[in-house]
Amino acid sequence: MDTPSEKNDVLAQFQDVQNDIRAACKSSARLKEAVKLLAVSKFHEADRIRPVLKAGHRVFGENRVQEAQGKWPALRTDYPDVELHLIGPLQSNKVKQAVQIFDVIESVDREKLARALAREFQAADKYIPIYIQINTGEEPQKAGVLPKDAADFIDLCQNELGLQVKGLMCIPPVDEESALHFALLSKIAKQNGLEGLSMGMSGDWQTAIALGATVVRLGTAIFGQR
């Protein structure tokens, strides 16, 4: 259990982040309504998440199906209008559970998964939006579609599978300038007529907003170290 002061820390950090985002939008001449804050609550217990819900925030990110299943049904009982995004790798055998609990899947990164999602959306009669994860750094150990394959993959998802592709998501390499990767993601999105750009984490979200992010995914900045 968290002590009351730890909960207040989360609330204070959340409010600081909101103010900082407002300021960053202003200095980048972006509308703050055009940038969605995804509060990444992975590894944090429900008691740490509640203050942010109480403050009125509803958009959260988790990176594991099982962890989300453990925490969110109870939180949703109290806050039914929560919008939960999956931002971590999704195995095909977890697709059914993922579609049950999540409202957006941001980590669609391969054909097999796209096909499994299309089938499950139909089976469950629940059609949720997706983002396609692009491996902008072409890192072998990292998930995501390679930039050179992006156009074909987007076409497959939209036109063959009928998925509702909101946009693209990326996680830049840790040792490189994020800005280069955000600019590349934005370029690929534009070339393919997509509006959504999920980019920017606690260390680089200001840069992401300046380069057009429509979703920033912040964990540490709100909830502290995991």
Ligand SMILES: *Cc1c(COP(=O)(O)O)cnc(C)c1O
């Ligand atoms: C954990 C995670 C985040 C949040 O990272 P922080 O640096 O704590 O803000 C964002 N995106 C993805 C995909 C993550 O896994």
